[in-house]
Amino acid sequence: MTKDARPPLSPLPPLNLGLSSTANREFKFTQQDFERVKKLIYDYAGIALNDSKHDMVYGRLAKRLRAHNFNTFQEYLVLLERGNEAEWEAFINSLTTNLTSFFREAHHFPVLLEHLRANKPAGTLNIWCSAASTGEEPWSLAITAAEAFDSLRPPVKIISTDLDTSVLKTAQAGVYSADKVDKLSPQQLSKFFNKRADGQFEVKAELREMMSFRRQNLIDPMWSVRGPFDAIFCRNVMIYFDRPTQLKILERFAPLLKPNGLLFVGHSENLYHAAHLFKLQGKTVYALEKR
Ligand SMILES: C[S@@+](CC[C@H](N)C(=O)[O-])C[C@H]1O[C@@H](n2cnc3c(N)ncnc32)[C@H](O)[C@@H]1O
Structure with missing residues (x-):
């Protein structure tokens, strides 16, 4: 095989560095959606999310959209705002941060x-x-x-x-x-x-x-x-x-x-x-x- 006859290289898959780029997102997640989520979790659990949590919230809730086969955050938020109990439980469980360990803060x-x-x-x-x-x-x-x-x-x-x-x-x-x-x-x-x-x-x-x-x-x-x-x-x-x-x-x-x-x-x-x-x-x- 001559140098020129080599088969073309297949394109490399995109690098996944764990960064959630807005452009690559599967679902559109606007600041307004984020504000709705912030209000819901604050009113229910007292958890005050700041803007640095935007990507985290997207990542955790995108799984819930997939679970319901929803295409938009609007559909998902309407489900919550209508008071769907099972989804409220999943929503809360998704957004809590549960880091802990045995004998943490040992003193x-x-x-x-x-x-x-x-x-x-x-x-x-x-x-x-x-x-x-x-x-x-x-x-x-x-x-x-x-x-x-x-x-x-x-x-x-x-x-x-x-x-x-x-x-x-x-x-x-x-x-x-x-x-x-x-x-x-x-x-x-x-x-x-x-x-x-x-x-x-x-x-x-x-x-x-x-x-x-x-x-x-x-x-x-x-x-x-x-x-x-x-x-x-x-x-x-x-x-x-x-x-x-x-x-x-x-x-x-x-x-x-x-x-x-x-x-x-x-x-x-x-x-x-x-x-x-x-x-x-x-x-x-x-x-x-x-x-
Ligand atoms: C970071 S963990 C801390 C666990 C443990 N206390 C420790 O220090 O290792 C925070 C826990 O608080 C719980 N939590 C958050 N909001 C709460 C609320 N409104 N009422 C009761 N528990 C809540 C979360 O579900 C999570 O399990």
Whole structure:
């Protein structure tokens, strides 16, 4: 074959660098569509999306358009605005950010352990994990409670809630791949988990006895969760809310805490705007201002 007789090269497929270029989009997603989405999620969940989330929102909701065989965001938004319940659930689950890990912000756990021991009760200690995501946080609380009382059945109850029904299912299942549990010590793994034939780690049945899981939207006017709690964990969710929404939630947390209860918040959250309610007790740990 001469040089000139070589077959033509087939064109290279376009490089997918994970960048969502507006021009290459499958669906048209205008600023007006984005504003409608922003209003819906803000009104329902208090989540304040800023303009940097435009591409993220497009990527996550494009899947919902495909699921319905819709051609436009208008069709999809009309479905939501008409109140289609199943789609609302999928919409919310698509737009929440669920990043979490076992013993995230590790400095909180020794504080909790000491707090539980110091309040060793006549009755049961109660903890609310209010943005539990896929469960790594509440199971870390359960492990801490077990370690505090050196028992797989400590006198502790943990209620875990989240807005997102899909992550709550994962939380409740309590089954994690090896990479998710790699921050745990070998002793914690063998004490609190069973290794399954598929290589995943499943929390032990005894630990489950202290746990309950339920959906709770923190901005709902009524909460099904009742105190009083020895500790409330509300970590890395208030960053999604604006200040007035944060304040409303904090005003509702205060009466649910026992007089010496503790509120644990995320590393980038502070309660300066709620100084009349909570005072700093340690790094991102708060106590009631008035007991
Ligand atoms: C980034 S995760 C944080 C998980 C865990 N607290 C941690 O710190 O690792 C935020 C969680 O807040 C939940 N969330 C967002 N808005 C909520 C709301 N209005 N009510 C309850 N949960 C909400 C999301 O579904 C998500 O699982």
